[in-house]
Amino acid sequence: MEFPALKNDRYIKALLKQDTDTTPVWIMRQAGRYLPEYKETRKQAGSFLDLCMNPELACEVTLQPLRRFDLDAAILFSDILTIPDAMDLGLYFSEGEGPKFKNPIRTQADIKKLFVPDPSEKLRYVTDAVTLIRHELGGQVPLIGFSGSPWTLATYMIEGGSSKDYHHSKGLLYENPAALHQILDVIAQSVVLYLNAQIEAGAQSVMIFDTWGGVLSPEAYQEFSLRYMQQIVEQLHREYEGQTIPVTLFTKGGGQWIELIADTGCNGVGLDWTLSIDEARKRVGDKVALQGNLDPNVLYASAEIIRNHVKQLIEKFGNHNGHVFNLGHGIHQTVNPDHLKVLVDAVHEFGREIRQ
Amino acid sequence: MEFPALKNDRYIKALLKQDTDTTPVWIMRQAGRYLPEYKETRKQAGSFLDLCMNPELACEVTLQPLRRFDLDAAILFSDILTIPDAMDLGLYFSEGEGPKFKNPIRTQADIKKLFVPDPSEKLRYVTDAVTLIRHELGGQVPLIGFSGSPWTLATYMIEGGSSKDYHHSKGLLYENPAALHQILDVIAQSVVLYLNAQIEAGAQSVMIFDTWGGVLSPEAYQEFSLRYMQQIVEQLHREYEGQTIPVTLFTKGGGQWIELIADTGCNGVGLDWTLSIDEARKRVGDKVALQGNLDPNVLYASAEIIRNHVKQLIEKFGNHNGHVFNLGHGIHQTVNPDHLKVLVDAVHEFGREIRQ
Numbered sequence: 001m002e003f004p005a006l007k008n009d010r011y012i013k014a015l016l017k018q019d020t021d022t023t024p025v026w027i028m029r030q031a032g033r034y035l036p037e038y039k040e041t042r043k044q045a046g047s048f049l050d051l052c053m054n055p056e057l058a059c060e061v062t063l064q065p066l067r068r069f070d071l072d073a074a075i076l077f078s079d080i081l082t083i084p085d086a087m088d089l090g091l092y093f094s095e096g097e098g099p100k101f102k103n104p105i106r107t108q109a110d111i112k113k114l115f116v117p118d119p120s121e122k123l124r125y126v127t128d129a130v131t132l133i134r135h136e137l138g139g140q141v142p143l144i145g146f147s148g149s150p151w152t153l154a155t156y157m158i159e160g161g162s163s164k165d166y167h168h169s170k171g172l173l174y175e176n177p178a179a180l181h182q183i184l185d186v187i188a189q190s191v192v193l194y195l196n197a198q199i200e201a202g203a204q205s206v207m208i209f210d211t212w213g214g215v216l217s218p219e220a221y222q223e224f225s226l227r228y229m230q231q232i233v234e235q236l237h238r239e240y241e242g243q244t245i246p247v248t249l250f251t252k253g254g255g256q257w258i259e260l261i262a263d264t265g266c267n268g269v270g271l272d273w274t275l276s277i278d279e280a281r282k283r284v285g286d287k288v289a290l291q292g293n294l295d296p297n298v299l300y301a302s303a304e305i306i307r308n309h310v311k312q313l314i315e316k317f318g319n320h321n322g323h324v325f326n327l328g329h330g331i332h333q334t335v336n337p338d339h340l341k342v343l344v345d346a347v348h349e350f351g352r353e354i355r356q
Numbered sequence: 357m358e359f360p361a362l363k364n365d366r367y368i369k370a371l372l373k374q375d376t377d378t379t380p381v382w383i384m385r386q387a388g389r390y391l392p393e394y395k396e397t398r399k400q401a402g403s404f405l406d407l408c409m410n411p412e413l414a415c416e417v418t419l420q421p422l423r424r425f426d427l428d429a430a431i432l433f434s435d436i437l438t439i440p441d442a443m444d445l446g447l448y449f450s451e452g453e454g455p456k457f458k459n460p461i462r463t464q465a466d467i468k469k470l471f472v473p474d475p476s477e478k479l480r481y482v483t484d485a486v487t488l489i490r491h492e493l494g495g496q497v498p499l500i501g502f503s504g505s506p507w508t509l510a511t512y513m514i515e516g517g518s519s520k521d522y523h524h525s526k527g528l529l530y531e532n533p534a535a536l537h538q539i540l541d542v543i544a545q546s547v548v549l550y551l552n553a554q555i556e557a558g559a560q561s562v563m564i565f566d567t568w569g570g571v572l573s574p575e576a577y578q579e580f581s582l583r584y585m586q587q588i589v590e591q592l593h594r595e596y597e598g599q600t601i602p603v604t605l606f607t608k609g610g611g612q613w614i615e616l617i618a619d620t621g622c623n624g625v626g627l628d629w630t631l632s633i634d635e636a637r638k639r640v641g642d643k644v645a646l647q648g649n650l651d652p653n654v655l656y657a658s659a660e661i662i663r664n665h666v667k668q669l670i671e672k673f674g675n676h677n678g679h680v681f682n683l684g685h686g687i688h689q690t691v692n693p694d695h696l697k698v699l700v701d702a703v704h705e706f707g708r709e710i711r712q
Contacts, residue, residue: 165688170653174661217629217651256611256631273573275612295573297526305530332521 001131001241003202004139011073012142012205015246015267015289017322023314023351024072025344026144029330030065031077035337037064048093052079055129062133066140068337069344072324073141073205074133076198078126080148080209083190084157086117097161104160106168111179114186119197126194127201134202145203147195149210149251150187150232151225154180157187166215173224180224188228192235199237199245207248207270208232214253221257230264248291252329255280262288273328278316289322294343296327299335303342310346319354357487357597359558360495367429368498368561371602371623371645373678379670379707380428381700382500385686386421387433391693393420404449408435411485418489422496424693425700429497429561430489432554434482436504436565439546440513442473453517460516462524467535470542475553482550483557490558501559503551505566505607506543506588507581510536513543522571529580536580544584548591555593555601563604563626564588570609577613586620604647608685611636618644629684634672645678650699652683655691659698666702675710 006012010024032038041061045051052058062077081099085091090102105111117123134143156162158169172180195206213225229249238245249261250270261269262284271280271292280290298309310325317323325347331340362368366380388394397417401407408414418433437455441447446458461467473479490499512518514525528536551562569581585605594601605617606626617625618640627636627648636646654665666681673679681703687696 165690166653167656167688167690170651171656174651174654174657174665214630218632218635220651253609253630274570274609276574279574295526295530295576297522298530300523300527301530309530332523334521334523 001134001202003134004137006142006204007139008072008141011324012244012246014322014324015205015248016244017286017289019321021352022348022355023317023323023325025325025347025351026071026073026075027065027327027331027340027344028075030069030071030075030340031061032331033333034331034335034340035064035068049079049091052077052082053125055125055132058125058129059132059136062129063136065340066137069341070348071141071344073144074137075144075207076126076130076133076146076203078129078146080146080152080211081156082123082126083117083147083187083194084153086119086122087114087157087190089157099156100161101157104168105154105157105183108179111182114183116186116189116193119194123194123197127197130198130201130203134204142204143202144205144207145195145198146207146209147191149208149213149225149249150184150191150228151216152210152212153187153191154183155212157183166212170215173220177223184224184228188231191232195232196235196237199240203245204243205246205248206236207250207268210249210251210254213251218257221251221254222260225251226257226260226264229261229266233264233266246289248289248324250291258284268322268324270326271328276316277313277323278318281317281320286320286322289324290317291324291326293326293328296329296332296335299327299331299339299343301339303339306339306342307346310343311350314347314350314354325351357490357558359490360493362498362560363495364428364497367500367680368600368602370678370680371561371604371647372600373642373645375677377708378704378711379673379679379681381681381703381707382427382429382431383421383683383687383696383700384431386425386427386431386696387417388687389689390687390691390696391420391424405435405447408433408438409481411481411488414481414485415488415492418485419492421696422493425697426704427497427700429500430493431500431563432482432486432489432502432559434485434502436502436508436567437512438479438482439473439503439543439550440509442475442478443470443513443546445513455512456517457513460524461510461513461539464535467538470539472542472545472549475550479550479553483553486554486557486559490560498560499558500561500563501551501554502563502565503547505564505569505581505605506540506547506584507572508566508568509543509547510539511568513539522568526571529576533579540580540584544587547588551588552591552593555596559601560599561602561604562592563606566605566607566610569607574613577607577610578616581607582613582616582620585617585622589620589622602645604645604680606647614640624678624680626682627684632672633669633679634674637673637676642676642678645680646673647680647682649682649684652685652688652691655683655687655695655699657695659695662695662698663702666699667706670703670706670710681707
């Protein structure tokens with residue numbers, strides 16, 4: 001496809017550990033409820049799912065934070081549960097309770113019915129949004145596509161929604177690991193097709209969110225989460241139409257396993273805030289770029305304190321290539337958007353300073 | 357006070373890294389909702405708080421798991437929020453929503469009103485329960501007393517209950533750290549008096565639960581959580597009436613910081629299941645005993661699988677002194693009690709085997 005030329009490639013270059021004039025920054029959930037204009041569009045769309053499934057409105061909310069802040073990347077506005085929904089599990093959202101599935105995977109018969117959805121059919125609304133956003137961006141910044149990790153998606157599919165104790169998903173993991181592997185295998189194949197379809201539609205980088213990998217034991221993490229992320233990394237378009245497509249893996253609570261994550265062949269490793277970025281860099285060296293990792297709660301503090309925390313984090317990473325600034329998790333919905341502006345501008349200011 | 361002589365001292369000896377005939381085992385939340393007899397007593401008591409505040413019934417539920425399982429320790433049945441309740445914050449439980457406080461700590465005026473409660477007054481129901489349990493145990497196994505950590509208690513006191521994003525508590529941490537230190541200092545003083553009162557009343561070991569330490573950045577963990585736990589460790593009765601009182605610290609999600617925790621001078625470090633116990637032992641050496649760390653979800657699997665996981669964990673720790681077997685977190689309320697029996701018996705069987 002033909003798209004406008006990319007003007008700001010800091011984010012892509014940082015993931016490829018190339019020189020940049022300053023540290024690039026984007027924010028997980030940068031399109032979201034902390035923005036009044038997001039809430040407006042959401043109201044217009046109807047439900048959260050209606051918003052995700054409407055390419056024009058998904059494009060609109062994707063672009064909203066870029067109008068306010070000097071961000072170095074856009075990320076597709078979507079939900080991590082689009083794949084299980086396309087598998088006919090019946091995704092719905094009950095107010096205040098989060099995502100639910102009408103048809104959770106509990107029996108061998110449920111597993112047998114699982115299939116790999118063709119992204120050009122039931123997930124067409126996602127790739128349509130990607131292409132539209134890419135055009136509307138006009139080359140301002142690169143567009144990130146994403147998916148949930150197989151393990152993370154499996155927890156929702158097996159539990160039928162969010163979970164506190166992972167009764168059914170971890171129950172299956174310990175009682176019948178072969179059955180869980182069957183499920184994870186179908187999901188992993190689906191994620192490969194889904195992310196490659198996003199790349200073909202215009203995504204210039206992709207990220208895999210392993211939100212619940214951190215609830216596993218080290219052995220279980222490797223066998224049931226990381227192994228499938230590695231399979232995906234190996235099967236993605238890493239070069240597409242002459243461009244390198246960087247891949248970032250993010251396991252929340254995965255700080256203890258970053259060496260293993262870095263060994264998958266991904267370009268970037270996302271860090272939550274429970275690991276110091278200098279310590280992380282010591283452990284993985286130059287093998288991968290690092291993304292993160294400010295505690296999202298710093299944004300509740302005043303401008304001067306936010307600037308100090310940004311400065312400290314950039315100094316901790318030091319004058320090396322390969323840092324993408326981000327929060328360690330999504331921005332909270334009660335944050336004042338002006339505080340995010342302070343953060344974004346401070347990243348660029350101190351990112352320039354450290355390079356001198 | 358005069359109490360019956362201790363017959364089974366495996367748990368105490370393991371925390372002191374002395375020889376034992378097998379690996380001792382107890383289970384976090386061993387007195388709890390997975391037991392039908394607990395539910396009966398709870399119904400009899402009325403609310404959860406009524407149960408905590410009734411020494412006879414608290415004693416009854418403390419002893420219930422010991423009638424079913426060959427456990428090597430009893431733990432006082434109580435709540436971690438007894439201290440803030442004694443500070444007049446007005447603890448209550450709303451069904452399905454967890455603990456709440458009528459008077460959360462939000463302003464400087466709230467902080468000024470904080471005081472260190474005298475455990476012989478408003479917390480008398482706790483020390484009465486300790487003494488009663490100690491008598492009723494008849495020396496069968498030692499009794500563990502406990503408290504929440506200052507940081508963990510502070511999150512509830514500042515948020516007014518449980519929290520997803522720690523808006524107010526971490527907001528204060530970043531915006532006004534001095535105010536948070538004031539709060540933590542009062543709590544830490546209170547915990548010292550509270551745990552020492554439990555020891556004086558008959559507790560033979562104490563444990564500090566830092567349930568929310570793992571949501572902090574490494575720097576914040578050291579400054580706002582670990583520092584206060586260390587102060588407490590330094591001020592506890594470590595010897596009382598000729599007996600050594602071992603102290604265990606447990607930070608959920610604290611696997612990245614176990615060297616620092618071990619340096620506080622505590623006897624035991626509790627581990628959740630996200631760190632391999634052999635790796636943990638490599639990192640802290642013989643400095644402390646380790647408690648843990650099976651994933652509680654293993655108990656959803658069948659007997660043979662439970663036994664295999666127990667065996668593996670004991671072999672990983674190896675034939676060293678200083679292992680107290682436990683889950684990495686509290687037992688889930690939907691677990692079949694018969695499965696816990698399999699676990700407890702397997703610990704003793706394989707604990708004997710590895711010593712041969």
